[in-house]
Amino acid sequence: MPSSITRLTALDHDRLHRLIRRASAPGPSRERWRDELVHLVRAHVAAEQEALPDHLVAQAGPAAVAAWAGDLRRLGDELEQGAQAMARLPGTSDGLAEIGVTLQRTLTLHADVLAEQVLRPLDEAVARKEMRRLGGVYADSRGRALRAQGEAEPPPRRLDLSRAELYELAKKAGIQGRSAMSRGDLIAELRRRQQTP
Secondary structure (H helix, E strand, O other): OOOOHHHHHHHHHHHHHHHHHHHHOOOOOHHHHHHHHHHHHHHHHHHHHHHOOHHHHHHHOHHHHHHHHHHHHHHHHHHHHHHHHHHHOOOOOOHHHHHHHHHHHHHHHHHHHHHHHHHHHHHHHOOHHHHHHHHHHHHHHHHHHHHHOOOOOOOOOOOOOOHHHHHHHHHHHOOOOHHHOOHHHHHHHHHHHHHOO
């Protein structure tokens, strides 16, 4: 059974915060971080829309519907526009830090509104199994959106992944004994599986 949509969106929000910091800071990999940021923002926003249709959000009450139809859609659009603006700037531009600060604020608002005004009330209104099913819809939609953009799921060789994110990747890969593995063990096993034809 997949993780709940609450957990998966929170993991993506954390990852997006890290990507924004890396994409707006000087460094040799800045362009790669910006590309990943743009792809993940697009996939994240699309997956939220698919996993949380209006009729389902309505079960969480009128305040959730208002937040979903208003603030969250607007903030999702602002996230996409900000990520694209960051991607258009040259890697040495001083404007990257400014866009990064704005994106961090927008993402924080987006995450708070989604968690507090939509997902928490929805979690109280529907069964836990339904929240996990929505997590599966979200993960599948995000994966499809990333693949459509030519991106893969976050590669396990990346050392910026939290243990929880590595655990999710290990779960998708069907790795046995993943619960007992340390972060380093998860990275090593995921790397080994990536290299095996």
